[in-house]
Amino acid sequence: MSNQDVVGGQPTDQHYYHFVVARDRRGFSLESYWNALAIGARSFESVPDREAERFVVQRGRLVLNQAYAGGELLREISESGNGAPPYGYDLFGLRWRSAGSTLFALGFPFSKMAKEYVGRLIGDHRLLQVVDLQKADVASLVRCCEEAGAISGDQGLQLQVVDVQFLVVGDPNVSDVRLGGVDPLRARIYKERLKGEIAKRYLRPNQCVVLCELPGGAGATDGTGRALRARLHIDGFGNFKCYTHKIFANLPVLGRSIASLQKLKCLDKTSQNPLDRVPAD
Numbered sequence: 001m002s003n004q005d006v007v008g009g010q011p012t013d014q015h016y017y018h019f020v021v022a023r024d025r026r027g028f029s030l031e032s033y034w035n036a037l038a039i040g041a042r043s044f045e046s047v048p049d050r051e052a053e054r055f056v057v058q059r060g061r062l063v064l065n066q067a068y069a070g071g072e073l074l075r076e077i078s079e080s081g082n083g084a085p086p087y088g089y090d091l092f093g094l095r096w097r098s099a100g101s102t103l104f105a106l107g108f109p110f111s112k113m114a115k116e117y118v119g120r121l122i123g124d125h126r127l128l129q130v131v132d133l134q135k136a137d138v139a140s141l142v143r144c145c146e147e148a149g150a151i152s153g154d155q156g157l158q159l160q161v162v163d164v165q166f167l168v169v170g171d172p173n174v175s176d177v178r179l180g181g182v183d184p185l186r187a188r189i190y191k192e193r194l195k196g197e198i199a200k201r202y203l204r205p206n207q208c209v210v211l212c213e214l215p216g217g218a219g220a221t222d223g224t225g226r227a228l229r230a231r232l233h234i235d236g237f238g239n240f241k242c243y244t245h246k247i248f249a250n251l252p253v254l255g256r257s258i259a260s261l262q263k264l265k266c267l268d269k270t271s272q273n274p275l276d277r278v279p280a281d
Helices: 030-036 073-077 111-123 138-148 188-199 251-263
Strands: 014-024 055-064 087-098 101-108 131-136 158-168 176-180 203-214 228-235 240-245 267-270
Touching (some): 014 267, 030 055, 030 087, 030 101, 055 251, 073 087, 101 251, 138 158, 138 228, 176 203, 203 251, 228 251, 251 267
Antiparallel strands (some): 014 131, 014 240, 055 087, 087 101, 131 267, 158 203, 203 228
């Protein structure tokens, strides 16, 4: 799966971020989220966005003695730069309004960290009493993209499936089939072979990568008016992953992309910690 995310066509310093999506039910807020993580109000800042009233992107930082990474990454996250503790972790929180709902995305730089902290929010802070965690209906999303090709969202946002994995049902000799490329749902092998296997329920889409692109000058940009792009990795359990720029410049496009999934009715409630299904980085 490709990891090339860019601002205006230029590669940037970037990192995978794991995040969960939540729909508010009882007054959840980014402030309560940061408080639960013991991050003071002065520890985060809003990332610029031209639709700031509708899309709010905030950045927080945790400094801990625990290492959630290894190898060369220890030097990168070490506050002293020598690989020794303490370690600094940049987190993000997004809030946006869509289709009459308020949604949030809560992001962490490492899957082990995400699993632990989302687990704490669920167990210690009773997160599921105030929000509904969301999972993607990958099969419905693939079907929408198959029928429409690139899907148009707010302000010219374009969504296109560029990688899809199918779970093989009823055959112990193979577990899954992956199809990648520029437009795999237009490929002959998909139309003539795999689509028929899906109809017979021998294959089921369970993961995909969606290329999300917002044209330059269309609301959220990096401040230069250039296009924003991100590749959004999605599974059917509620895990979302993307490469994000170190300064989080491409995060506004992710909020708009999740809002588009909601409008397409490709989001549903899950009552479990999605990160329980993800191996450690």
